[in-house]
Amino acid sequence: KEKVKITKEQQALMKVVVEAYNRHQIPQDVAKKLLQEQYSEEENFLLLTEMATSQVQVLVEFTKNIPGFLSLNHEDQIALLKGSAVEAMFLRSAQVFSRKMPNGHTEVLEERIRKSGISEEFMTPMFNFYKSIGELHMMQEEQALLTAIAILTPDRPYVKDQQAVERLQEPMLDVLRKLCVLQHPQEPQYFARLLGRLTELRTLNHYHAEMLTSWRMNDHKFTPLLCEIWDVE
Numbered sequence: 001k002e003k004v005k006i007t008k009e010q011q012a013l014m015k016v017v018v019e020a021y022n023r024h025q026i027p028q029d030v031a032k033k034l035l036q037e038q039y040s041e042e043e044n045f046l047l048l049t050e051m052a053t054s055q056v057q058v059l060v061e062f063t064k065n066i067p068g069f070l071s072l073n074h075e076d077q078i079a080l081l082k083g084s085a086v087e088a089m090f091l092r093s094a095q096v097f098s099r100k101m102p103n104g105h106t107e108v109l110e111e112r113i114r115k116s117g118i119s120e121e122f123m124t125p126m127f128n129f130y131k132s133i134g135e136l137h138m139m140q141e142e143q144a145l146l147t148a149i150a151i152l153t154p155d156r157p158y159v160k161d162q163q164a165v166e167r168l169q170e171p172m173l174d175v176l177r178k179l180c181v182l183q184h185p186q187e188p189q190y191f192a193r194l195l196g197r198l199t200e201l202r203t204l205n206h207y208h209a210e211m212l213t214s215w216r217m218n219d220h221k222f223t224p225l226l227c228e229i230w231d232v233e
């Protein structure tokens with residue numbers, strides 16, 4: 001049974017990624033606002049767009065701190081950000097949503113999210129994803145590395161130098177795999193389950209695109225940054 005060992009370089013890589021991930025914590029105040037009182041559907045939607053806008057800014061800062069990202073071809077940097085923005089949003093949403101909250105708060109939060117002008121058909125896959133992430137009880141190192149791995153997906157649309165992206169993603173996958181073996185010795189499939197979440201995440205991209213169309217129908221307003229990253233008109 002080979003002894004799995006995280007090397008010094010891998011420790012350093014993990015430290016940089018986790019620190020960047022924690023430095024840009026989403027202000028939990030939007031979730032708290034949503035929990036504080038009952039708003040109208042429009043106000044809920046506005047709160048969520050505010051949350052999404054600040055999350056995109058957080059995502060860009062986090063991505064810039066991924067070792068090697070800034071030395072990628074500039075167009076590829078944009079392609080990776082645009083290609084992963086929605087997945088990163090849902091990954092972060094899942095982490096915010098499955099955070100330990102006082103009794104009944106999670107249900108209230110779910111209720112408020114449901115009352116924000118989003119069609120019911122997208123809620124089920126979204127909350128199923130949140131629950132499947134919650135069940136993993138991921139450590140913050142795993143959350144940070146999984147987010148970096150999602151961003152460094154080589155086969156996003158318009159990425160020219162896929163090999164360069166693979167060379168950045170592989171070391172992240174390596175250290176995450178070792179971390180899972182060391183932190184979950186009783187669960188040899190834990191790493192595979194984490195990567196399975198990334199596949200589930202991709203399906204949410206599709207639902208999000210559909211959601212956008214329905215929001216556009218009821219002329220919902222978005223911020224310029226969201227229009228840019230979500231390809232809204």
Ligand SMILES: CCOC(=O)[C@H]1CN(C(=O)c2ccc(F)c(F)c2)CC(C)(C)c2c1[nH]c1ccccc21
Nearest residue numbers: 026031034048049051052055089092093096097113
């Ligand atoms: C971390 C950044 O996440 C977002 O901004 C999500 C938040 N979303 C949540 O389910 C969610 C999770 C936990 C919370 F505590 C919370 F308050 C919301 C998903 C979605 C409803 C689809 C959404 C977001 N922003 C929007 C903007 C317009 C329309 C819809 C959304």
